[in-house]
Amino acid sequence: MTLAEWCVFGALLLYLSTIAAIKWIRFRTFDNSRPRDPAFFEDALAQRALGAHQNGIETFPFFAFAVLLAEYRDSPQRLIDELAALFLIVRIAYVLTYLGNRPTLRSILWSVGFAINLGIFFMPALKQFLPV
Numbered sequence: 789m790t791l792a793e794w795c796v797f798g799a800l801l802l803y804l805s806t807i808a809a810i811k812w813i814r815f816r817t818f819d820n821s822r823p824r825d826p827a828f829f830e831d832a833l834a835q836r837a838l839g840a841h842q843n844g845i846e847t848f849p850f851f852a853f854a855v856l857l858a859e860y861r862d863s864p865q866r867l868i869d870e871l872a873a874l875f876l877i878v879r880i881a882y883v884l885t886y887l888g889n890r891p892t893l894r895s896i897l898w899s900v901g902f903a904i905n906l907g908i909f910f911m912p913a914l915k916q917f918l919p920v
Contacts, residue, residue: 790865792855792872799851799876803844806883810837833887840886844879847901851875854909861912864919868908875904 810833811818818828829838851872858868882897911918 790859791869792859792865795869795872795876796852796855799844799848799879802876802879802883803841803848806837806844806887807841810834832889836887836889840883843886843898844883847879847905850909851905854905858908858911861915863911863915867918868911871904871908871911875901875908878904 814828814831814834819825822828829835855868855872859865878897878901882894882901885894885897
């Protein structure tokens with residue numbers, strides 16, 4: 789497996805861990821028979837963890853598809869790997885700023901991550917201009 793493919797797996801684990809962590813931290817108040825109970829998410833940290841989790845679900849398909857498309861179309865693997873690793877680092881920082889209630893920095897990181905994703909996605913169209 790390539791580094792980019794491992795980063796796809798890492799992105800999956802990241803969005804799962806954001807919600808799993810808050811449920812684990814507050815396990816005494818979490819009712820598994822009602823996993824989407826709004827009362828559980830009344831706390832500000834739990835709300836932000838849920839928001840980070842939901843955003844991870846929203847961004848994951850585009851990232852995974854962009855990586856697979858770039859690899860399938862024989863774009864430079866080293867560049868795909870570097871951008872995928874950078875995307876994962878930005879997403880980790882995004883989750884931390886989300887949990888830390890830093891909305892402006894969070895929005896900047898989201899935009900950077902989206903730009904990286906676009907770069908991976910359009911790599912096959914631009915590969916004639918990219919180094920090998």
